[in-house]
Amino acid sequence: MSASNGMRALITGASSGIGRAIAVELAARGYGLVLVARSEDALTELAAELHRSGGPVHEWLIADLGDAQGVERVTARLADPVRPVDVLVHSAGVGLPPGGYLGNPLEASEAVNRVAIDALTALAHAALPGMLERGRGGLLTVSSIAAFLPGSPAITYAASKAWARAFGEGLNQLTRGTGVTSTVVAPGFVRSGFHSRAGLGASGIHDVMWCTPEQVASAAVRGFEDRRALVVPGAIWKAVYAVHRLTPRSWSRAGFAKYMAWTTRRAA
Numbered sequence: 001m002s003a004s005n006g007m008r009a010l011i012t013g014a015s016s017g018i019g020r021a022i023a024v025e026l027a028a029r030g031y032g033l034v035l036v037a038r039s040e041d042a043l044t045e046l047a048a049e050l051h052r053s054g055g056p057v058h059e060w061l062i063a064d065l066g067d068a069q070g071v072e073r074v075t076a077r078l079a080d081p082v083r084p085v086d087v088l089v090h091s092a093g094v095g096l097p098p099g100g101y102l103g104n105p106l107e108a109s110e111a112v113n114r115v116a117i118d119a120l121t122a123l124a125h126a127a128l129p130g131m132l133e134r135g136r137g138g139l140l141t142v143s144s145i146a147a148f149l150p151g152s153p154a155i156t157y158a159a160s161k162a163w164a165r166a167f168g169e170g171l172n173q174l175t176r177g178t179g180v181t182s183t184v185v186a187p188g189f190v191r192s193g194f195h196s197r198a199g200l201g202a203s204g205i206h207d208v209m210w211c212t213p214e215q216v217a218s219a220a221v222r223g224f225e226d227r228r229a230l231v232v233p234g235a236i237w238k239a240v241y242a243v244h245r246l247t248p249r250s251w252s253r254a255g256f257a258k259y260m261a262w263t264t265r266r267a268a
């Protein structure tokens with residue numbers, strides 16, 4: 001029997017970066033997949049690639065999670081009892097452009113919240129009853145180390161990731177003893193389309209601070225299968241997280257803000 005035990009996972013943000021890498025990781029472990037994003041070409045290409053490498057024919061679903069109709073399309077798929085989804089992976093997300101919360105129109109922060117908070121609330125609400133009834137599966141939420149270090153101008157992004165972290169960790173506790181679980185993954189900087197999509201220059205960030213989407217995906221899926229509440233991938237970010245826990249919060253907030261300001265100056 002493969003690690004998946006015949007389970008099916010629905011992955012938001014599967015067209016790129018961490019979500020795509022989690023899809024590849026889960027497919028290699030034998031999970032059936034429902035790939036979700038807005039970019040149809042990227043999803044069909046990924047489904048074909050996974051099929052060519054010996055997997056089953058995976059489903060894909062085109063949905064904008066910043067839009068009520070898109071969210072409804074995905075909740076309907078999650079609640080379908082005929083083709084049950086055992087694992088919900090929420091990786092879809094957008095960053096705030098330079099200037100952060102105050103330097104952008106309100107709409108920029110609202111767009112972050114719609115995908116990071118509102119969509120996750122709705123998708124988990126649709127998925128969990130079936131999982132609890134079947135007594136297996138769970139939720140894998142992609143948060144960020146920013147959930148712990150809200151020091152950059154992108155405070156609404158950091159706050160949305162803190163919300164997702166609290167939600168996923170809370171579910172880990174709430175589902176104990178049910179066969180269902182919940183894991184939050186909180187990566188540091190990851191080389192993906194994330195920074196360029198948000199127009200964020202990332203050239204000032206030192207090489208050692210970066211993880212690959214594959215490193216994040218492998219740690220996330222292992223953590224999920226081990227039923228861990230929180231996973232911080234990468235040695236350097238584990239160290240940052242440990243230091244953050246041992247120092248006064250005012251120090252870690254200010255320290256991260258200084259680091260982000262320094263990387264911006266370094267990139268200029």
Ligand SMILES: NC(=O)c1ccc[n+]([C@@H]2O[C@H](COP(=O)([O-])OP(=O)(O)OC[C@H]3O[C@@H](n4cnc5c(N)ncnc54)[C@H](OP(=O)(O)O)[C@@H]3O)[C@@H](O)[C@H]2O)c1
Binds near residue numbers: 016066
């Ligand atoms: N990269 C980092 O440094 C980093 C660090 C910590 C946490 N994270 C988090 O990791 C997650 C994945 O980001 P990534 O690094 O993999 O970035 P990415 O390569 O830009 O991927 C983002 C994914 O989200 C999807 N998405 C964005 N807006 C969407 C919407 N309105 N509806 C549906 N799908 C949407 C995109 O798909 P379509 O455009 O095809 O819809 C894409 O698949 C995000 O939640 C991000 O906050 C990233």
